[in-house]
Amino acid sequence: MSKLFSLNSLFSLPFSLKKGFSHGVHPPHHKEQTADLPIQRVPFVSRYIMPLGQHIGVPSEPVVKVGDRVHRGELIAQPKGFISTALHSPVTGKISNIGMHRYVDGSFRQAIEIEADPYATQQFVNTHNNVFNVKDMNIEQFIDAVQMSGIVGMGGAAFPSHVKYSIPDEQVITDLLVNGAECEPYLTNDHRLMVERPEAVLRGCEILRQKLNAKRVAIGVEKNKPESICQLKNYLTDDMAIDIVPLEVKYPQGAEKMLIKSIYNKELPAGKLPRDIGIAVNNVGTIVALADYFDHGMPLIERIVTLAGPGVQEPANLIVPIGTPIRDVLDFAGGLKEQTREVISGGPMMGSPIADLDAPILKGTSGILAFTEKETSRPPEYPCIRCARCLDACPYFLNPSRLALLGKARLFDEMQDKYNVMDCVECGACTYACPSNIPIVQHIRTAKDNLRNRKVET
Numbered sequence: 001m002s003k004l005f006s007l008n009s010l011f012s013l014p015f016s017l018k019k020g021f022s023h024g025v026h027p028p029h030h031k032e033q034t035a036d037l038p039i040q041r042v043p044f045v046s047r048y049i050m051p052l053g054q055h056i057g058v059p060s061e062p063v064v065k066v067g068d069r070v071h072r073g074e075l076i077a078q079p080k081g082f083i084s085t086a087l088h089s090p091v092t093g094k095i096s097n098i099g100m101h102r103y104v105d106g107s108f109r110q111a112i113e114i115e116a117d118p119y120a121t122q123q124f125v126n127t128h129n130n131v132f133n134v135k136d137m138n139i140e141q142f143i144d145a146v147q148m149s150g151i152v153g154m155g156g157a158a159f160p161s162h163v164k165y166s167i168p169d170e171q172v173i174t175d176l177l178v179n180g181a182e183c184e185p186y187l188t189n190d191h192r193l194m195v196e197r198p199e200a201v202l203r204g205c206e207i208l209r210q211k212l213n214a215k216r217v218a219i220g221v222e223k224n225k226p227e228s229i230c231q232l233k234n235y236l237t238d239d240m241a242i243d244i245v246p247l248e249v250k251y252p253q254g255a256e257k258m259l260i261k262s263i264y265n266k267e268l269p270a271g272k273l274p275r276d277i278g279i280a281v282n283n284v285g286t287i288v289a290l291a292d293y294f295d296h297g298m299p300l301i302e303r304i305v306t307l308a309g310p311g312v313q314e315p316a317n318l319i320v321p322i323g324t325p326i327r328d329v330l331d332f333a334g335g336l337k338e339q340t341r342e343v344i345s346g347g348p349m350m351g352s353p354i355a356d357l358d359a360p361i362l363k364g365t366s367g368i369l370a371f372t373e374k375e376t377s378r379p380p381e382y383p384c385i386r387c388a389r390c391l392d393a394c395p396y397f398l399n400p401s402r403l404a405l406l407g408k409a410r411l412f413d414e415m416q417d418k419y420n421v422m423d424c425v426e427c428g429a430c431t432y433a434c435p436s437n438i439p440i441v442q443h444i445r446t447a448k449d450n451l452r453n454r455k456v457e458t
């Protein structure tokens with residue numbers, strides 16, 4: 001039996017909102033464009049591009065060759081090592097090419113191209129014998145199955161989920177924390193998922209809680225999504241050890257460390273993982289992907305993408321087959337306005353510019369946003385006035401002004417040795433807060449790339 005909750009009762013829940021994280025910023029939400037738009041399905045297009053390395057870790061290894069016929073949901077590339085995952089065809093069709101293709105960042109990466117059958121159907125038929133009795137699986141079987149499902153973190157990071165679930169013997173997970181904060185402006189794909197598929201969210205929570213042997217689940221949702229909170233609570237039953245926790249609306253509430261602080265009032269020490277303090281954190285989209293795989297056998301072949309921003313003709317939330325060229329998705333939504341100057345993947349705070357619209361939608365693509373000159377023109381940069389607003393904004397207690405100064409001087413080693421630049425999560429809160437328009441996060445990204453590359457070379 002589901003319990004009915006009114007909106008007025010939402011904010012008198014077991015977790016106290018007096019808890020929270022210090023610092024952070026309050027950018028405008030801009031979610032009104034798409035928050036109330038039901039999810040629509042994008043029809044199949046003629047060609048799909050599946051990069052082998054669209055997750056963090058080692059790229060997958062093709063198990064098909066040019067000319068092979070494949071069905072929707074069929075394995076096309078297998079994991080190559082432990083930090084790697086499987087890849088499945090989003091469409092029934094023919095392998096037309098395996099070679100280099102443009103990636104969203106403009107680089108060329110190995111990809112499998114599939115020519116779709118003209119009359120292919122999007123209805124998923126479990127013809128690949130993915131039938132599981134997940135309740136009786138031991139943890140090793142569960143981890144193997146997740147790796148072969150191709151599921152990765154759907155919040156944007158695309159970290160293979162099975163790696164996250166491989167908990168060392170000496171560690172115990174007490175809490176599963178589900179991230180439904182969706183604190184990035186414009187994005188509403190997680191919100192619509194919670195509104196339209198609350199049963200799948202709760203089912204995925206139960207599957208993972210049982211497998212990780214966690215005692216409780218908390219789903220954190222920012223308070224600006226009352227409909228999501230209400231829907232989840234409506235479908236909650238007494239036998240579920242799940243709490244729905246409304247969160248303060250503040251950026252970056254959805255960062256792991258901030259969520260943990262807000263919900264459990266625990267500090268995650270620098271360099272530690274949530275599992276080190278007994279917590280497993282998963283995005284709400286990942287949780288639904290688990291439910292879809294273990295209940296219906298559907299691997300990760302599609303995802304919800306928010307299309308928004310002043311440059312998009314018809315903003316929308318869409319179910320998009322992975323591998324669909326971005327241009328085709330935009331065309332489905334009426335295309336771009338003439339005034340569009342920049343298209344980005346992800347949210348405006350942490351997203352990155354798309355270099356080529358023929359690049360595909362990836363497992364980690366949460367949104368495609370288009371902006372006009374008004375939003376993209378960069379105001380003049382002024383010298384630092386030492387106002388400390390960036391320090392007040394940084395939720396990781398770093399010194400962004402110092403990092404920017406050192407970054408400009410390319411003193412990358414000093415940025416790490418004295419100011420822990422690698423602890424920066426690139427949330428962009430400092431850049432947003434800076435009255436001198438200093439592109440602090442860009443300097444930080446350059447430094448981190450440089451330090452990482454040097455580490456690989458040595």
Ligand code: SF4
Pocket residue numbers: 393394395396397398399400423424425426427428429430431440441444
């Ligand atoms: S220094 Fe890094 S973590 Fe701190 S606010 Fe700036 S981008 Fe975010």
Ligand code: SF4
Pocket residue numbers: 383384385386387388389390391400401404433434435436437438
């Ligand atoms: S917010 Fe900008 S101007 Fe103020 S201290 Fe930081 S870098 Fe300097």
